[in-house]
Amino acid sequence: MTKIVIFKKNGMISEYQIKGHSGYAQEGTDIVCSGISAASQMALVGLVEVLKLNVQSDIKDGYMHITINDFQNDKAQAILSAMELTLQDIAKNYARYVKMEVKNVC
Secondary structure, eight states: OEEEEEEEETTEEEEEEEESOOOSSOTTTOHHHHHHHHHHHHHHHIIIIISOOOEEEEEETTEEEEEETTTTOHHHHHHHHHHHHHHHHHHHHTTTTEEEEEEEOO
């Protein structure tokens, strides 16, 4: 199962964490893991390569934790909100394989 946590400060996404493999299908053919990876990696590329923002990342097999230092940037929030909606849709359609939660932090 994949567990996704979106962390928000004052209603804005400040970090996200994704752990585990969905188990939907064999590695290399798992469309659930592929969708999650594509959405989360696209957001990271948008933040770093397009917006040139400073982010902290910890990425390993089956694990990703991204912290956005300048999360109050409107363009960053647009990218992150699109990612969140995509991940919510995946979690809704594949609830047996993906759990997602949003945590409000101070």
